[in-house]
Amino acid sequence: MRTLLVTGGSGFIGSNFILYWMTRYPGDKIINLDKLTYAGNPENLSRIEDNPDYRFVKGDICDGKLVSSVIEGVDIVVHFAAESHVDRSILDPAPFIKTNIEGTYVLLEAARQNNVKRFHHISTDEVFGALPLDSELKFTPDTPYDPRSPYSASKASSDHLVRSYHTTYGLPVTISNCSNNFGPYQFPEKLIPLAITNLMEDKNIPVYGDGLYVRDWLYVEDHCQAIDLILEKGRVGETYLVGGLTEDIPNIEIIKKIVRVMGKDENRIEFVKDRPGHDRRYAIDWSGINRELGWKPEHDFEEALAKTIRWYQENEGWWRNVKSGEYQKYYQKQYQG
Numbered sequence: 001m002r003t004l005l006v007t008g009g010s011g012f013i014g015s016n017f018i019l020y021w022m023t024r025y026p027g028d029k030i031i032n033l034d035k036l037t038y039a040g041n042p043e044n045l046s047r048i049e050d051n052p053d054y055r056f057v058k059g060d061i062c063d064g065k066l067v068s069s070v071i072e073g074v075d076i077v078v079h080f081a082a083e084s085h086v087d088r089s090i091l092d093p094a095p096f097i098k099t100n101i102e103g104t105y106v107l108l109e110a111a112r113q114n115n116v117k118r119f120h121h122i123s124t125d126e127v128f129g130a131l132p133l134d135s136e137l138k139f140t141p142d143t144p145y146d147p148r149s150p151y152s153a154s155k156a157s158s159d160h161l162v163r164s165y166h167t168t169y170g171l172p173v174t175i176s177n178c179s180n181n182f183g184p185y186q187f188p189e190k191l192i193p194l195a196i197t198n199l200m201e202d203k204n205i206p207v208y209g210d211g212l213y214v215r216d217w218l219y220v221e222d223h224c225q226a227i228d229l230i231l232e233k234g235r236v237g238e239t240y241l242v243g244g245l246t247e248d249i250p251n252i253e254i255i256k257k258i259v260r261v262m263g264k265d266e267n268r269i270e271f272v273k274d275r276p277g278h279d280r281r282y283a284i285d286w287s288g289i290n291r292e293l294g295w296k297p298e299h300d301f302e303e304a305l306a307k308t309i310r311w312y313q314e315n316e317g318w319w320r321n322v323k324s325g326e327y328q329k330y331y332q333k334q335y336q337g
């Protein structure tokens with residue numbers, strides 16, 4: 001039996017991870033420390049909230065006193081909590097600096113004081129900057145960091161801090177830099193759920209600039225499996241690059257696929273003013289984790305996309321609550337009487 005402290009467990013990837021872990025390792029205890037920002041939705045975990053092995057703590061990872069008390073007796077920290085949306089970081093970088101950098105520092109300090117057995121830090125491929133379109137280049141563990149938005153700069157900074165705690169204090173850390181995730185419970189401000197839910201609402205889908213931006217896409221369950229393997233067999237101090245099976249699909253093609261699968265009209269696509277400093281292309285070389293730990297993504301992109309579309313169609317109440325802000329009332333009703 002292990003005790004995990006999962007930060008940001010009420011967000012998109014964190015809640016998928018908790019559901020994955022509790023199914024796979026019944027008997028392990030999970031503490032979910034989440035501030036419930038606009039992106040945190042405890043409804044994602046409503047089906048396990050009465051499980052005695054699950055405990056939810058509403059709080060900020062920047063709160064040193066709280067973190068020190070919550071981390072007592074914890075074996076493994078899996079650190080998802082972050083401000084995660086590039087557009088928001090352009091509008092207001094302050095919470096990104098606070099949570100992503102200072103919050104990570106507070107957790108590292110507490111982990112060091114409490115001799116946790118593993119601190120796993122969830123990071124992004126965006127720390128590596130951008131690659132040119134029409135090139136074969138991919139991010140590798142040797143690619144120099146070149147973050148270009150306040151979001152990616154704050155994540156890059158947190159990665160450096162995590163590595164420094166390993167080198168300086170011997171904290172047993174691992175890091176994963178992952179590409180774009182998609183799947184159930186993703187906040188509908190991100191490309192794929194925004195497109196699906198807008199089409200369901202008969203609204204247009206906004207596409208930045210010329211739409212020729214390329215991302216690497218990974219189904220969230222594959223990401224959870226990668227984290228599981230890294231925790232089980234990963235080498236302490238190591239960074240693992242995690243990515244999907246897509247080969248350079250521009251955003252506009254992804255939107256067109258969604259339109260087709262949902263039987264809608266392409267005239268719903270609306271090109272809008274580009275994001276400042278928009279990174280052209282990300283591509284990730286995940287052969288390292290494949291060679292070392294035997295991980296590879298299990299989900300074909302087309303199938304996983306269709307599955308994700310079905311999930312949003314079958315869980316209309318969930319995303320309508322999120323879009324309307326109603327979901328915030330859930331916490332108040334559920335946890336504050």
Ligand SMILES: NC(=O)c1ccc[n+]([C@@H]2O[C@H](COP(=O)([O-])OP(=O)(O)OC[C@H]3O[C@@H](n4cnc5c(N)ncnc54)[C@H](O)[C@@H]3O)[C@@H](O)[C@H]2O)c1
Nearest residue numbers: 008010011012013035036037039040060061081082180181
């Ligand atoms: N979504 C992706 O495609 C992607 C890809 C690679 C890496 N990542 C990384 O994975 C992690 C999770 O991403 P996500 O998409 O699930 O994000 P998300 O925005 O859906 O969830 C973030 C969670 O963190 C919580 N949180 C924010 N600030 C907090 C604070 N100060 N204290 C405690 N909790 C706080 C929020 O309430 C929310 O529940 C992030 O670190 C992100 O950088 C995401």
